[in-house]
Amino acid sequence: MTAPKISMKNLISSAPQAQEIYQLKAKIDELETELKQSRSKAAPSGLKEELETRVEELTRQLTAVSGEHEIAIALIDPDPDQPRKSFPQSVVQERVESLRRHGQQTPIILIPRSTGRYSLFEGELRTRGATLLGWEKLRAVFLLEDLLPSRDEVLERQLITSIHSSRINDLDLAETIVRLLAHRHPTLEAENIPRLLQSALYQLERSGQLSELEQIRIADESTQQQWLSDLNLKDSDEQKVLALLLWLQLNPNSAKAHVFPLLNLPDDLKQAIRQVGIEPSKARELNKLSAESLGVTDDNALKIRSQMLQKVVGEKLSLSQIKTLVKDTLSQPDPAINLANQQISKTVKRIETISVEGLESAHLREVRQALQKKLKEIDVLLRK
Amino acid sequence: MKKPKRQIRLLIASNAGGSGKTTLAVHLAYEVGAKGYKTTLVELDSNSSFRVFLGLNPPSDEASIASVLRKTFNGIYPAKPIWQEHLSTVTAIQGGEPLRDVVTEINGYDRREYVLRDRLEDVPLDSDLIIFDTPATLEPMGLLALVACTHILVPIKPEFKDTGSFDGLLNWYYTKVGNLRLKPAPVLLGFVPTRVDLSKSTHRNILGIDAKGKVRTDLGAEETLPAIIEAMGIQCFPIVKESSWFLSASGAGLPVHLYRKGCEASKPFRSITDSIIKAMTEE
Numbered sequence: 173m174t175a176p177k178i179s180m181k182n183l184i185s186s187a188p189q190a191q192e193i194y195q196l197k198a199k200i201d202e203l204e205t206e207l208k209q210s211r212s213k214a215a216p217s218g219l220k221e222e223l224e225t226r227v228e229e230l231t232r233q234l235t236a237v238s239g240e241h242e243i244a245i246a247l248i249d250p251d252p253d254q255p256r257k258s259f260p261q262s263v264v265q266e267r268v269e270s271l272r273r274h275g276q277q278t279p280i281i282l283i284p285r286s287t288g289r290y291s292l293f294e295g296e297l298r299t300r301g302a303t304l305l306g307w308e309k310l311r312a313v314f315l316l317e318d319l320l321p322s323r324d325e326v327l328e329r330q331l332i333t334s335i336h337s338s339r340i341n342d343l344d345l346a347e348t349i350v351r352l353l354a355h356r357h358p359t360l361e362a363e364n365i366p367r368l369l370q371s372a373l374y375q376l377e378r379s380g381q382l383s384e385l386e387q388i389r390i391a392d393e394s395t396q397q398q399w400l401s402d403l404n405l406k407d408s409d410e411q412k413v414l415a416l417l418l419w420l421q422l423n424p425n426s427a428k429a430h431v432f433p434l435l436n437l438p439d440d441l442k443q444a445i446r447q448v449g450i451e452p453s454k455a456r457e458l459n460k461l462s463a464e465s466l467g468v469t470d471d472n473a474l475k476i477r478s479q480m481l482q483k484v485v486g487e488k489l490s491l492s493q494i495k496t497l498v499k500d501t502l503s504q505p506d507p508a509i510n511l512a513n514q515q516i517s518k519t520v521k522r523i524e525t526i527s528v529e530g531l532e533s534a535h536l537r538e539v540r541q542a543l544q545k546k547l548k549e550i551d552v553l554l555r556k
Numbered sequence: 557m558k559k560p561k562r563q564i565r566l567l568i569a570s571n572a573g574g575s576g577k578t579t580l581a582v583h584l585a586y587e588v589g590a591k592g593y594k595t596t597l598v599e600l601d602s603n604s605s606f607r608v609f610l611g612l613n614p615p616s617d618e619a620s621i622a623s624v625l626r627k628t629f630n631g632i633y634p635a636k637p638i639w640q641e642h643l644s645t646v647t648a649i650q651g652g653e654p655l656r657d658v659v660t661e662i663n664g665y666d667r668r669e670y671v672l673r674d675r676l677e678d679v680p681l682d683s684d685l686i687i688f689d690t691p692a693t694l695e696p697m698g699l700l701a702l703v704a705c706t707h708i709l710v711p712i713k714p715e716f717k718d719t720g721s722f723d724g725l726l727n728w729y730y731t732k733v734g735n736l737r738l739k740p741a742p743v744l745l746g747f748v749p750t751r752v753d754l755s756k757s758t759h760r761n762i763l764g765i766d767a768k769g770k771v772r773t774d775l776g777a778e779e780t781l782p783a784i785i786e787a788m789g790i791q792c793f794p795i796v797k798e799s800s801w802f803l804s805a806s807g808a809g810l811p812v813h814l815y816r817k818g819c820e821a822s823k824p825f826r827s828i829t830d831s832i833i834k835a836m837t838e839e
Contacts, residue, residue, distance in 0.1 A: 180762065183719040184784050187726035191788055194730040 196233060200315060203230060204293075227294055231278055234313040240279050241359050243312045245303055248282065248290050267301035276302070279311040284358040314358055342452045343434040343445045349416065349427070350435070357412050365413055366432040372410035373428055376403075382425065389423050438462075440474055444481055454484060457494050465502055476501070557592045558837040560684040565676070566832065567705035567742065571728070572721040573692040575711045576750035578605045579802050581689040583822070584709075586639070586811040587829040589646035593684040593836065596635050599651035600690045600697040606650050610638050611809020615650035622654035624675055625662060625700075631679045642814055647683070651697075659696055668696075669736060673704035684836055694728055702732055707743045707835060709828065711750040711796075712781075714762040719781060722747070726788075745831055746791030749781075751798045763795065791831075796824045 203226055280295025292299060293315050302310055350362050360368075376382045381403075388399050396418045405411050417424045422431075434445070434452050441455040458480060463473035480501070484494055528536065566584070568577045581597055589595040598621055599606045606612055617623060619634045635647035662668050676686070688701040702708070708729065712722045733741045753759050754767050764780030766772050778784060782792040805815035813822040 179779065180719065180781055180784055181778050183716060184723045184726075184781070187723045187730070188784075188788055190727040190730035194734050197734055 200230065203227070227281075228278065231281060231294075231313055234281065234315060235279065238314045238358075241312055241314065242309045243282060243290060243359070244309055245299060245307065247288070248292055248299060248310075249285075250292055250296065250299075264297065264300050264304065267297045268304050271298065271301045271305060271307075276311055279313045281315055282312045283315045288361055341445055342431045343437070343442060343455075346427075346431045346435050349420070349431070353413060353416055356416065357409070360409055360412065364409075366428070366435065368407065368410045368413045369417075369424060369428050369432065371407070372405055372414050373425060375405055375410075385423055385425055389418060389421055393419070438474075438477075440477060440481075448481070448485055450481070450484065451491070454489075454491055454494055457491065457498055458484070460498050461501060558833070560593060560836045561839070562706075562836060563680070563684060563686065564707055564832060564836045565686045565688065565705045566745070567688045567690065567698075567701045567708045568711065569690055569694065569698055569701070569708055569725060569729075570711050570721070571692055571694050571698075571725045572713065572718040574751070575692075575713045575718060576796065576802075577692075577711055578609050578689050579806070580709070580711050580748060580750065580796070580825075581687045582609050582806075583811050583813070583825045584828060584832065585646050585648075585685075585687055586643075586813055587825055588685050588832055589639075589643055590813070591829070591833065592645060593833070594682065595646045595685045595687065596633075596681060596683040597638075597646070597648040598686060598688050599649065600655070600688055600701055601651045602653060602655040603691065604650065604652040605689070606648060607652070609806045609809065610648055612636070612638075612648070612650060615652045615654065617654045619650060620652050620654040621649045622651070622658040624649070625658050625671055627661075627665075629675060629679075633679075633681050635681070639810065639814065655697070662696065662700075669699050669703050672700040676704055685832060694725070699732065702729070702742060703736060703738060705742045707745045707832075709745045710747040712747055713751045714749050714759045714781060716758070716762075719762060722781075743835070744790050745835070746793050746828075747785055748793045748828065749795040752795040753798045765795075769795065793828050793831075794824050797821070 276298065280298055281293040282290040283293050284290055290312070295310070295312075299310065350365055353360055353365055354362055373382065376385070384399070388396055391399070396415075400411055400415050400418070403411065403414075405414075414424055417427050430452070433456065434442075437445075437455055437459055441459055444450050444458075445452055445455050458477055461473060461477050461480065463470045466473050466476060468476070480497065483489065483497075489497070526539070528539070531539070568581050570577055585595045585597045597606070597610075600621065604614060607614060615634075619636070621634075623629060624633060633649060635649050637644065638646050638648050662671055665671055667674060688705060690698045690701050710722065710725060712718055729744070732738075749763055752763065754765070754769060760766060760772075761775070762781050764772050764775045764782060785792050799812075799821040801812045801816060801819050801821040805812040808815055811822070812819045816822075
């Protein structure tokens, strides 16, 4: 690879964008206040028109920053701060007619939320009208409240440094990739990302291009982009996932095999990776000790894994030793559970064999009191 | 002398080491002070560069800005007069070692980023100009100063690494001002190319000037630092050349103006001083 040419433009790359976003946000704040004022009382018509022009201007700028997207109306929540609660039938009907005749003229403005849903910032009438018409989607631009591209850049930069100095573990890597993708493409749904990657790789396998990945991974950016656009993937979202991984110089195939599966680990094992520092491969092995495969409750599975984890850490077990151990555990019933079972059957037997005849009434009362107390505890547990 | 209309609190910020922050702070304090305006230098750095630059002893806990940031602040700023033989308008508050301990304390405050501003608003410091000198790490002290300041001045050594840091600094500024909702936002007074060595081609190329300091025409607008900065609407002040007089003067605890009268090295600060006084005195 040739050494990159140092240009001033490259060195000062994030500041102009940060400035633009800051100025845009200031403008949005101002506008938001005015919009609220104008909605809460009958605004003079001149002001209304001026506001409309400014909303248009804002929409245009937001389109330039984050692009235009088609969003399912079902995912849009109304703005809770919208002071205007009543929308006269006639006004909505008018909008329905105009939408039917002319279609959607300008995009609505949405705020993407971390839940994957969107809050409506501007476009209540259009949204109501479209719902009445039975439309499923609306064109929208995003007001990036907490998802500032500048933040992204910081995140990306941090991530790249971490990957290259191998400081980041695969679990954090997986979560960060998901976050980055969500930031870059707010319409992507986080839980779909592993599936999108899988599907993309499947298509590569069928077209015999899987082996090209390793070379493309280390190619320069324009080669990567060319290669990606030549792929002809079924779904443009798949391409987005591949593009980010390659941009980070990660092999999508090994990301699929080693990185993304970690997202499905239970919390105790994620914690073990993060806090105890056990290797992700070992955590995945321990994950085979699931409640399902052990045939026990979740709580018990957790207990078994935590005992095993202590052993793994304490005795510094190798991956192959862990594999054997896991296999043994799965084939044998757990001793801890056996012990508990034994205790219980003993107790039951003892209770059954207590001879109460001939006891003094004071003693009888004492036994009754103890048993009633226990019964209450049991009832409470059973009711849960 | 025009009457000051408002207090200016100037943050000298740079996230690159050795960019001449303290040199800039000291010389601006002298020039503004020499015009008759009350000026206070505040050192938010635990490395005590003021000790050398101003010829002071290491500060005790009570004599450090740390005592102001503590919850036990008694309302009296430990500002010491400096260069007393020459003028009576300039004072300094040192940072030094005591700042190290106070950092952890501040972390537990409810309004940690606002603590310096709160102090200066609750108990105003009787100065027309306060200059904050910060370390090259922007947080936490730079953040305290960002919240407290009205204006920011950024010295930058014209080298690639420093240019990259400068980008990071601007990014930090816009992000923090937005996130902390600083209204009105501190004004970016401008940036100052410092420690410029015209015999170095890197310095000339980055600044787009020739060996005599004249603007070159062979470079495109997007290829020089001043052009990119000015395109963002930020002012670029005249260059401050590297000079051994700065070293010698700092060793004597003086600005070059006092160390060697009429010295060439004392001249480039004037337009910055004018900008500060303008901000201080005009509507």
